[in-house]
Amino acid sequence: MLKKVKKPKAGKSEGQQQESLQTQQMQETQQAQEKKASKFAKGKVSIPKPKLNGSWKEAKWANPQRSVGAKLFLFILTSILACVLVVGILAYNTSKGIIRNNAMDSNFQTIEQAAGKLNLMFDNFDAQTLQVMVDGDIQEELSKLRDAQLEQFERFEASTRIQKMLEEYVLSNSSLKGGYLIPLEDGGFSLGSSTLDRKELEATEWYKRAVEANGQSIWIQSSVKGPSGKSNEPVLGIARVLKNNTTSEPMFVLLFEIKLSVIEKTIGDISLGDGSSVSLVDAENRYVLNPSAADNATLGKPSDVEIPTEGDMAEKGSLELDDSEGNSVLAAYSTFNNAGWKIVGKTPVEQLVKDAQQIYVLTLIVTIIAALVAVAISYVLIRTFAHPLVKLRNLMNEGERGNLSVRLYLNRKDEIGQLTDSFNRMMAEITSLVEKTNLSANDVLATASELTEASRKTAVSAKEIAVATEEIAGGATSLAMEAERGSDLTGTINEQMKSVLSSNHSMEQSAAAVEQASEQGSNYMNVLIEKTGVTEEMTRNMVSKVDKLKDSTSSIRKILDVLNNLTKQTNILSLNATIEAARAGAAGKGFMVVADEIRKLADQSRHSIDIVGQITETIQREIDETVQVLSEAYPIFQEQVSSVKESNQIFLAVQGHMNRFGESLTSVTAAIGKLDESQAVLSDAMSSVSAVAQQSSATSEEVASLSNEQLSISESLVKLSGKLEDVSNKLQDSLSRFTTTGSNDNK
Template identity: 30%
Template sequence: MYMMKSKKLKKMKMGIDAKLAIVFVLLIAIPLMTLGFMSYEKASDIMEQNFKQTTLQMTNEIKESINNMMYGYEESMIQMSHEANVQEVLMNPHYSKWMLKNFESYIKGHENVLSIYLGTKNSDIFLYPEAQVPEGYDPIQRGWYKEAVKENGLIWTDPYIDAFTGKQVITVAIPIYNTSNGNEFVGVVGADISLENLANRMNMIKVGKRGYPAILDRNLNTMTHKNKELIGKPLPIEELKEAIEQQDEGIVDYDWEENGQTYNKFGTFTKLDKLGWTVFSAMYENEIEEDVRALLWNALMIGSIALIIALFISFIFSRGLTKKIKILVEDMERIKEGDLTVLTKIKSKDELGQLGDSFNVMIDEIGNLVRNVQSVSTELIASAENLAATSEETSASAEEVAKTVEEIAKGATEQAADAERGATLTGNLSEKFIQLTNNTDNMLKSANEVMEANLDGVKAVEDLKDRTELNGEATGKIEEAIMELDNKTKYIGSILDTIASISEQTNLLALNASIEAARAGEYGRGFAVVADEIRKLAEESRHAADKIKGIVTTIQSDSTNTVEVMKEVKERYEEQSNAVGKVSESFDTIYKSIDSITGKIEAMGEFVHVLNGDKDNIVGAIENISAVSEETAAASEEVSASMQQQSMAVEEVASAADKLNGLAVKMNEEIKRFKI
């Protein structure tokens, strides 16, 4: 049976040699994969940056090449403006032939120049090679002429379609002055440079494998592009537009649709210094990915070879290691069958050799252990039998003790119940005493509060009495003042009567004066006016005195009424003073009654407190009896329970002794299986 289980385990488990090989492979594969992935990511970033920087450098080289080319045109045009036959062509028309000869030589020396010409201030045009001038053509109205005159120096125009050739050109122009005639303005000489050759040169340049350069004018219209449909149209890449408007050179990533597919691309750009053009180079990002992918394949091939070599080395190493382990496993299989006479034969000087020596020592120790166990198991069987007999005797004695303790517990429980009823009744009596004490305390508290309220009332009545006396004094003073006011108003009335009498006399005097003045004629006219004014003043004084007399009469009537009212107020004051005196006497009577009640309540409270103290002693004694009875009953029950537990424990010991005896017998039979 043990052999079958061993074979099943061997089939289910992987060998240690295979595990070691897997560990070796993983130890090499994981770092290689991590290093490869990190190298791939780093190389991808580095190569992308290198490609972009290289492309930007190429774009700058194209820019420098165009700058040099344009610089050559500028130098030659400046030199042309200094030619005498060009400056003096208006002064001497015969110079036009020599000037056209110079134009011819210029075109032969510059293959990209389509034509060179001079537009004079007289609207004449000298052109080489000769061509039919369109009807109504006026050089003065052309943009290149106006811009050169405005700038008063060399200028470059934006690309445009030439009126003579129909091709896309740019013009370089410079104003001409006759230095021999006081710098007289002659006109503007210009040269049309074809963009066709420049576009062909740009289209021949390759950026990477499929990338290309292009040129944009200052308005970001396409001048050259490998897709001729885009020439002359605005730049269709918004990201690039924004970048060019914000900086002079840079690198931009963008998406580009081509043949129905969208590609990830990047572009580098740089601006020409004078012309305002922008040189733009575009490249597909998947070109970088292709190069990086090739690097990744090389790393994978190297890693695969390293893994194969590691697998071969680990197989050889693990085979030598597992051979010794298999010997040890076979010896352990024999021990599993009970053969303790086995000694392993591993003699190497490494950890496996130490394991073999330790294995032999362990087998020897196990043999000694089995011998000792055999001796102990025999003694254990005899001891278990004795323990079982003793347990049976102890169990019988425990049962008798348990019955006696149970009877004691029953009596103690009944006594505790009686004590508890007495404690309950005493507790109720205690509650009644407590209520009586609380009510007495509340009555005493209420009486004290009434006493305090009575004292406050007495104080209030005393205060009212004082204020009533003050009120009486104030009322007397008011009565005196009103009497004085009545006398003074009567005096004022007599004075007003005097004023009225004086006013009437004054009025009569004024009237007499007016009559005398009228008799005097012209000499008395001024005196009559004065007499009339005096009469008017007398009338106004009389009317004012009448008004004041009416007011004084009203005041006299009011003061008379006030005097009567003050008499009534004085009577009410005397009645109020008598009432306050009676209230004060009532408060004194209440105070004496409350003081008597308070004394009696305090005496009753002291008596209740004495009864309450005696009650506490009675309750305490009954509670102590109840507590002792309960503790006795509880202790009896605990003893009874302990005896029951002891009886059960003795029974368990007896049962355990039987089991121990069986186990000892079984152990003895199992030990006999070992071969010592």
């Protein structure tokens, strides 16, 4: 039921007393603001000047590494130095490359000429040994010396004559240190410049090589005492087997020792530059002659430069290599005899390119000069561009702090001059804007005071109307709430019934899907059982076939044994044929060739049979492994068949259970449908009751809402008036930090 609102009596309540106090305070505040606004409008209140935090000199070099001047200086300095250094280093490296290439070509030509001279000299030594070999007198005397039927005195005279002829050969060539004839048969004695022990010589490496050469000359590595071990100065040797010119029977080993000093004089005039050296090395890159070493200490030792011994560069060439001490040298080399000995010329690269160091020093000097020029250019650019920007930045900092009177005047027509003019115009516009804003703030302050008073009166009236309206709406609201609660409860029950019905339908569909999936899984399991049976049958057949293949490999091994025995018989037959052909002499040479070919064919057959036997053993081993794997896999296939059959039975049981579950869900769905129809009738009845109650409550609440809304608007007007007043005061405070008088920068 609605209650009547009584009018207040003449006596004032506590609420009315508070309202009167608030009204009095608002009137006092309004009067103070009006006085302040009138003084501001008359110009009695001045705007305080801003307090600047330091002068422009304090911020002049803040963060100098990020300034435009520093960036210009670094850019110019880096660019000039980079260009100078790149050009200088390229010139230095190019000159070094040209000098190195020219030196390599020149050294190679010099070494080639020296190699030709040495080749001629060594060919003369070789020809001299050949001359001794074909000398008829020496051949005749050697035959007498080896003739056991002659008297001892006659053989002594023959050895004396051979000794004299050998000495004449040595004396006729000043390059020879000594000559020797070493007998190949036991019991003989050596002839030559001194007596040699044949037993000791047989153990030497050069003697064995000379015998194996069978008449070809061999060159012997140089040493201090020479091949004979009797020399008193460093020598190298040449040796060859001396044969009988009639029977070609080896008789003696001829040895000539050649003075190393003669060869050293030959290559001593060769000069490849400062610090260069020329040496001889053998085919194994060991020193034969090294004039740069004292006391011949390096003879027979490895060279300090690794010359290629294989490939296209093995015979001759010119390369840049590192010696044993790690120094870079230019090595030019060329082969000069049939033993593969080489003449090697080495020149330190450091000595060759020392003249190019002047370019490097000149590059450093030019770099220093370029750095000084870059500093001068940077200074001019900084004075021209960076300093005006620093001044402009400092004035903008002062403007940021509130001093709007700053100006910058530069007598320039470029972009920087245009920038300063734009800055001055911008500061003038900002100054004008601040002055206009001050006048507008005064007007807003006065208007806010009037609005505050009107809002206060409206709020008092709206509050009295709201109290009466709230009592009318109270009774209608209670009735509407109860009806709404019953309607909500009925709706909740209805929603839950629909949810249960929907869930039941979903369960019915899921059960049908599970039943279909079970049937499909059962069909797949039947197919899997059939395929697993086929796989088991194939595995059984594979085991049988592998066993047959194992028997076949055993037969192959038996055939290989027969072929191997046949090869052995062929070898024996070939050996017998060779023996018979040797007995037949010259008439059996052709048959001997045939027998040799039969023996080679038998060897090839035996080799092929061995390879086939190895392959057969490999196949046999892999077949055994395959049989073992299949034997292990067959029980697993049988277990798989059993598991698949058990899985099929499980699928069939699941399908039966799902059929019974689907029938139960169908009956539950029918019962829930009937319950849902009854709930719908109850929901319609509660909706009708709730509608009537809500209509009655809505009418009362609408009246109360309008009253409350009016009260809220009145209070909002009061608050907005206060905010407007605060904003006006803050605007005045913000504008007070700007000043329009001050000094300008005209520099």
